[in-house]
Structure formats: C-alpha cells, structure tokens
Amino acid sequence: MIETNTELLKGIANQLRIHSITSTTAAGSGHPTSCCSAAELVSALFFGHMRYDAKNPRYHNNDRFLLSKGHAAPILYAAWAEAGLFPASELAKLRTIGSDLEGHPTPRLPFVDVATGSLGQGLSVGVGMALSARLDKLNFNTYVLLGDGEIAEGAVWEAASLAGIKKLNNLIAIVDVNRLGQSQETAFGHDINVYRDRFKAFGWRVETLDDGHDIEEIVEVLGGIGLDDKPLAILAKTYKGAGVSFLQDREGWHGKPLNAEEAARAIAELQPSAQSAAGVAIPAPDALPAPHTAAPASFPAISYKAGDLIATREAYGAAISRVGEADGRVVAMDGDTKNSTFAEKFFKKFPERFTECFIAEQNLVGVATGFGARGKVPFASTFACFLARAFDQIRVAGISQANLKLVGSHVGVSIGEDGPSQMALEDLAMMRAVAGSVVLYPSDAVSTEKLVEQMALHKGICFLRTSRPKTPVIYGNDEQFPIGGAKVVKQNAGDKITIVAAGVTLHEAVKASNILASSGIGATIVDAYSIKPLGKDVIKAAAQKTNNLVLTVEDHYAEGGLGDAVAGELSSDGVKVHKLAVNGLPRSGKAEELLAKFGIDALGIAEKVRSLV
Template sequence: MTSSDIATLAQQLRVDSVRAADAAGSGHPTSSLSAADLMAVLLGRHLRYDFERPDHPGNDRFILSKGHASPLLYAAYKAAGALTDEELLTFRKEGSRLQGHPTPTALPWVETATGSLGQGLPVGVGIALSGKRLERVPYRTWVLCGDSELAEGSIWEAAEHAGYEHLDNLTVIVDVNRLGQRGPTRHEWHLNAYADRFKAFGWHAVEVDGHDVDAIDRAFQEAASTAGQPTVVLARTLKGKGVAAVENREGQHGKPLPDAAEAIAELGGEHRVHVEVREPAAARPPHAEGTGHFDLPRSETGDKVATRGAYGRALTALGTARGDVVAIDGEVGDSTRAEWFAKEHPERYFECYIAEQQLVATAVGMAARGWVPYAATFAAFLTRAYDFVRMAAVSGAGINLVGSHAGVAIGQDGPSQMGLEDLAAFRAVHGSTVLYPCDAHQTGRLVEAMADLEGVRYLRTSRGDTPVIYGPGEEFPVGGSKVLRSSDADRLTVVAAGVTVHEALAAAELLAAEDIPVRVIDLYSVKPVDRRTLREAAERTGCLITVEDHREEGGIGDAVMDAFTDGSPVPRLVRLAVRTMPGSASPEEQLRAAGIDAQSIAAAARLLVEQGVVR
C-alpha cells in the first residue's frame, strides 16, 4: 500500500470506530482515533497474518493491550475482510462477538482478553518466549499499549523480562496520546521519559510522530531489523485525532462522540478500503516429543513425602511423557521443586524470577500458543497476580497454577509466607478447578489429570513431609473424594484436605479409643466438590466437621456447604479453620494454636457428642 493508501485506511479506521461507538451508544472512540495511523501502517505493511487460518503457525501475533480501544481493532478486522460492516455495528450489543473489550472466546483472532490495563505486554512476552524458545518460528509479536497503562508495575516486570530474554521478536507500540481517563498522564508527551525506562531494561527505543505514516513505517522496519533486543516504538499522538470537538480535549474519554455525523464528515466520510494483509511465513506446528506414557513416581506406604516434592517429581515425569508440558517458576524452584523439571527438561523450563504477574502472564501466553504450562510459586505470592488469574479465566486460558507452602503448617516462617486465602481466591475464579492433595501418589495423579482439564487449574501443595497413605494404583477423579474411615455406627463426619487429612485420621484413632466412631473424608477436590459423598455422609451421620489449614471464609467449609445449596437438607456443620494471626512456631505448634490439629478435632467431636448434637 502507498502512503496515500495508508492515510486513507487510517481515516477509514477512525470513521468506523466512531460509527461503532455511536451505534452502541458507548465505547472509547477517542482512544481509537489516536492510534489509527499506527494500526493502519501495521495492518497495511507489516502484519503477516492469515485471517482464515488464525491457528497458522507462521502468523504474527497482535495484542491490543489498551483493550478499551476495541472499536479500532474491530475496524481493522473489517478492513481485512474478517468482519462485515453489519457486524461492526453490533458492537457492545447483547449476543455480539464484538464485546466492549476483546476476548478470544468470542473472536478467533484475539490472542488474550484485555481491558484490565497492564496485561497485554506481559502476555505478549509469554507469546514471544514461546516463538523464540519453544516453537522456533520467526513470527513477530506486536503489542499496542496506551501510555496510561505504563504506570502499571506489570508493564515493567514484562519490560525487564523481555530485555533479559533478548526478545527481538517482540515489538511494543505505545500510543502516547497524553490523556488518561480523568486528565493528563504522569509523563504526558515526554517520550524520552518512557524511552529511558525501556532502555534501562535493555530495549531498543524509537520515538516517532504517531500521525506520520512514513515515520511509523520506518520505525516498524527498524524494529524488525533490530537483533538481540525487543523494540518499543513510542508514538506521540493526539487523543481524538481528526475531530476538532474532541481532539486533545479532557473529559472525552469513554464516550461516543457528541455528533457522529459531523465527525464522520470531518474525517472525510466513509471509505471502503480493503487490506490484503501480508501472508505469514511458511511454518510447521511445533512437534512436541514425549513417550506418551506417564510413569507415576512411587513411594512406599508409610513413607513421609512432602506434596511439593511429589509435585516436582510428577511434573518431571509428565514432561517426559508429554512434550507439550512446560514449567514456569518464580525463583523458588528449590522450594516448589520445579527445579527437578529444569534439570530434566531445561529447554521447556522458564524462570520468571520474583515477578508473579509475569509468571502467570507467561503461562497465559504459552497456553495461547498451545502449550500446557505449570506455573509455581508460594501460594501466598500468587495473590500478587490475582488479576492475571481473573483475566486468564476471561480468556478461557488453560493454565495450571501451583501454590506451595500453604497454610500455618509451614511453621516458623510466619504469616507473610503462609497461603491462607488461596482456596477462597481460586474457588471464586470462573470455571476453575481447585485441588488439594494430602500425599505423594495423590499429588502425582492430580498433576497428571490437570494437564487435560480446561480453564484455570490450581493445585495446593504443602511444605512438610506427610505420610503416604494411598497406593500407586489409586485413582483420584477430579470432582471426587475419598472416604478413609466409615462404619454404620459413625456419629459424625470429619471432612479434611491436605495436611489436615492426617490430623483427622489421628483424631479418629483417638475417638475410636473412646467408642466414638467417626467417618473421615479426604476432600482432595475442593472445586468441583463431591456432592454425592458429602450428602451421603450428612444423611448417615447428621453432622459434618470441616477442618482446614486456611481461613474460615471461602475454603473447605464453604465448599462443603455448596453440596447442599440445591434444597437438600442441610446438616449441622462445624468449621475448624485458622481464625487467628499466626506467628513463628513449629508446624505442630502452629496446627495446635490454630485449633486444627488432631487433639482439637477430637475435642470438637467430643463436645458435639456430649451436647447430644449427634446421635
């Protein structure tokens, strides 16, 4: 396309952005107008993409990090022939694929859901890593950011990681239009302020007039020819470019234009430019080699093995069986035991250092490219990346997250290291699976099962050694549980998971000596929960005691209650959970202080029996 054609295309993108927002009665046309020249040059001259084959392995990948500028993205799809004009005007309407912020579950050309600012670049880093180190295909990852989101810490986690990894297949375009939602951004049009920051992280930086299509073209060419460094193109633009009523004016963010017809006329009227997007380079899908057979690492019954160690061994074995499995860690691989995978499969191991947002974003990016990522850190530290987890669910991303060192049972490190809210957090994620194994063989089987699940999968592991109570041939279907003790004379049921399973079994022995038989359920699948087994236990024993190394809110107790939310008779439920703020103490002392050890469970059971609450 000639420069004149590109300029005409840019005006068409502006007009269609205005039309889409006007038809919806909402949206962000001014944010779209500022970036139209950048998008036009990219679409008309540089992007290599087959819209009929969005899964083509040679396709460039494009992420609109400033997801609120979705009218511009949809206008570009229309120009490329992927959308009709009729569909463009369904923007933001019920049932439309053109949602207010783009999602891959609605459109096949969208790499990741955006809209929560600061996430596009981190996910783009994950995709670029996949292209460079896993797929080894010369596609380019393009990310269009807004200047406001450069205040997000996740942007700089991503910038440092991309520089460290020398991702010269990554180009970030920053639409520096100076105005955020409520007024000027921190650095306004000081492009050098942004350039200095990116350069400090090892990036090549190019500053351009974001409305000069030839200058933009040269900048993109420079990015493509830069070796050993990612490139950021910092483009000075005007918000609302081309429409005098809104151009560079505050208070116009997130609103359709006051007079769309007048704006369209000012922009030169409607155009019908069709872009023949460049074809992607020929490429083959990556071939993931593996044996196809998962050999469960085995332990002897009665041995004491930490479930974090069982995770490391199982993941390593899974990596041998499946070449599509990748491991990602947050500089705690010696604790999560992910380092064992690194030793066996270094080409599929990724160190994200202490940058948990980038850790989860890398998993999302690699999942978008067809890999099966397992990302691990301490359970407590995953809370820093919770917004990325939430947006992963919006994307429909299939990622496995592993939180180790959960609960007070970690001992002397104290509360800053204790994941005590993680079960609640992950249970709240749409479509999530939450698993909490208690022994080595159970952990291994669940690690294997997670690979073939959908959505966000969370596995909670423990620091300390726990007895192996299951044989290697035992099966643990997701959504199930295990009844470890039962009889027709059971007077109540203790429901536990993870470390508290062993405390519950010890409590059951104490109570049996006092002629108080109790049922014990290992609720290893916290979500989905085993409703049938819990209802049967409630019917047979009348009372459930839940015991969890977690806060009372949102954890195992609430998961158990979910089994009775359809009108089924609700049993008496007693919850034992961590209600105090722990300090430093041994694991045994921590469990006792929290009231979730064997003696505390037995005491609660005795009290119920003495009060005549249970038969």
C-alpha cells in the same frame, strides 16, 4: 518487504476511525478517542506489515497482535473487519448482548488470544507468546499496543524487564503516547524521552516517532524489526481523538461516544480521505510446521511406598517432571522459589522448557497465560500467598478461559517458623472465586502426582495447593483422582460423624479418628482433594450415613475455604456442616504448635467431635 502505499494506509486509518466512531455511537458507549490516536499505528501494522492469514486468525505462525489498551476494542474489531474476517456491518452490534464484539476484547473472538481491558497485562502475555515462538521455532512476531497512561502499571515493567533479559527481539511494544489518560493528563504528558529512558534501562531498543500519525515514519520504524537482538519499543507521539478537529487533544472525551450529530460532523471530516482496505494484500506468514498440541495417551507409572514421608510440594516437582516427559506441551515457570516449590526438578530436566520469571508474580502469571494461549500447558509456581499479588491477572485469565496451571506451595500455618507473611490462608477463597477454575488440594505424593496429570489434561485454569510438611503416602500407585472426586479414607458402620479434610489436616483427621475410636466414637474420614468442583456426591453419601453430621477441617482461614465449599454445596441437602479453620492471626512457631493453637490438629479435632456427637 512489500511496497507500501502511504496514501492507502492513511485512508485506511480514517476508515478505521469512522468505524470506531460509528460503532461506539450506535452502542451509546465506548472509547472512540482512544481508537483515533492509534489509527495510523493499527493501519500500518494490519495492512502491509504484520504477516497473518486474515481468514484463519488462529493459524499457528500468524503474527500476534495484543491490544493491551483493551478499551480501544472498536479499532481492533474494525481492523479485522477491514481485513475481511467478517462483514463491517457486524461492527454496528458492538457491545450488544448477542455479539462477541464486547466492550473490551475477549477470546470469544477467534482473533483475540487473551482478554484485555484490565490495563497493564498485555505485555506479560506478549512475553509468554514470544518465548513460546522461540521454543516452537516459529518466526511470528508478537505486537503489543499499550496506552501511555497504562504503562504506569508496575506489571508492564516486570514484563519489560524479562523481555530485556531474554532478548526477545520477536516482541514489539508500541506505546500510543497520546498525552492523556482517563481523568487527566498522564504524569509525563508528551515527554516521550521519559519513556525512552525507561525502556532503554530495561534492555530494549527504542524507536521514537515524533509524529505517530505519520505513516511513512511508522513504516520505516516497522521495517527495522528483528534487526537487533533486543525487544523493540516504538514510542509514538500521538493525539487522542486525532483526525477529528473537535476531539483531537481535548480533555474530557475519554470513554465518551459521540452523539449522532457529533458523529455526523466527525465523519464528514474523515470521509473524504477514508479508504476501504478491501483488496489490500496482507503478507502471508511462513508455512512452518505446527507445534505438537495433542495430549499424551498415557503418563509414565509412579512407584511410591505406603507410609513414605514426602511433602506434596516435593511430589509436585517429581510429578511435573514425569508429566512433562510424556507431554511435550508442558512448560513451567516460577518466581525465584523453584527450590521451595520443587519446580527445580523440571528446570533441571527440561531447562529449555522452563522460564525463571524472577520475583515478579504478576508477570509470572501473565507469561504463563501467554504460553497457554499458544497451545502450551504452562505450570506457574510460587508460594501460594504470593499468587494473591497476581489476582487480577488470574481473574482476567478466567475471562480469557486460559489454559493455565497455578501451583501454590507453603500453604497454611503448617509452614511454621516463617510466620504469617509466608502463609497462604486466603488462597482457596481466592482461587474458588475465579471463573471456571478448578481447585485441587492433595494430601500425599500419589494424589499430587495424579492430580498433576489431571491438570495437564484439563483445559482451563487449575490451582494445586501444596504443603510444606512431609506427609505419609496413603494411596496405592494405581488410585485415580478425577477432578470433582473425593475419597473415603476411613469408614465403619455406626460412625457418628463425617470429617472432611484435605492436605495436612487429612492426616490430623485420621489421627483424631484413632483417638476417638478408643472412646467408642467412630468417624468417617473423607479426603476432599478436589475443592472445586467439590466431590459432592461422595461427601453427601458419607454424611447421610453419619446422621448428616459433618465437620470440615482446613489449614486456611474460615472464610471461603473448604468448610464454606462443603457447606455451600450440602446445606440444601439437610447436611449440618461445622467448621474448624484458622480463626485468628497466626505467628511464627512450630507447625505442630500452630496446628494445635488453632485447633486443627488431631487433639483439636477430637475435642471438637466430642462436643458435636
């Protein structure tokens, strides 16, 4: 360990406070008091403890720092400016449209791995990063700074639980126990023992700091990192607004910038003991080999036979195992449904690359996001309906522009007897709404396999919607399924209508077209396997040949799914879109009975078409 200069770290803490106050005052908004409580913690971590290349924040073996309490962004920016990454003068641009120094951190900045600001998410991401470090045999540590109010979030404890189970001694949670939340005191105020008992119960080593502003105490505790086989929680008793007499420990100052006069008074108090970090030696990370991050040139071939009955969820298991063979970046995780989603196939083949996250979907998505932020291609699977539980994590992953692959099985009423609590009927709407997302919905084993390849190669958030019932293979093994495409499955001259479907309803639509053919009504069938981006050109070209008459059929509620996607893209081109979807609350029953009940089986489709042509 390098010699620590306590006075210097104290001075830097005050310099960080000054930056935080000055920049939020300039911005006219922000959270200066949330920065002040963490000033010594951040100073001690960034200027003598953490090992990183300050000029290359993306270096693969840098220690990672996640500001889970993202509203304290100004102090994070101040730390990196003081570390020399960019001039401190940039801090004055905080929260302005031309600057990447946003109100809460986003990965537009090279030193931010994931967006934070929606509280309670950082520790899950940290777990993913710590697991990734282990897998890659890298010795960086992951530090997560949390607020005391923040740790009321259940997702924090989902993450704490898995970190304890996995004995992640390369993960350090630092809780800034400043007693206050936003609108009032937290439930436990300064009673640090409550938090100590909780972290201990989850299998963590706990260090408490009676004075979280005492650099010597902080440095001593940081020195003990890694000496144990447990993750470490540092619970620091601090004061919100610390260092400024008229802010410290006062209610009513959360999220408020100081006015110019108040800022001047605060700075007058801090300035005499403030010190720049210029020239401070930051410990270097070990130069360990970089993990492999290149995409593979090709994937092993597949060999399905037309007509074979295979559920797309089962094909997913085969696909992830095959894709994972060629692509060492692929890791997978599941929430105790791996035998239903078929992620189990990957788990059996590559146990070291699989993380069982147990029944904790918010953490599942956070862990996957953490892996993605370290260059892995993470596939997180569970029943699609349960991903809704992690929608906020997914939404924030969109802001992070995360490389995240979500796989949701058991969609729609076609799951049958388990009933509505297990049916995903909103997932397309949810996933379509995520920034930058790709939404894929295969109907057979071949398209599933090819779409999983596409997901691995695409950088960004992808969602694969898999189904429970077995469906026949309809595509040849060499068929390609580019993201944003669609397939014309059946088309004849003189067709009266274009039916757009995906998943189980594609097969129902094909059956319906056979029924209709016997009464002389031709129907073009399009497989909309890529719902976002939609294979618009293919659908439009097909529609134009059927007098712009389109019927969409989906095993999803009518709101926000396939029908809305098609209508939204094509109505301005003069295409008339009619929708069949699950219109009403489902119940238990046989898959066929439920498809019939909601008119999305072959007979229902045929009847609807007769009413339209």
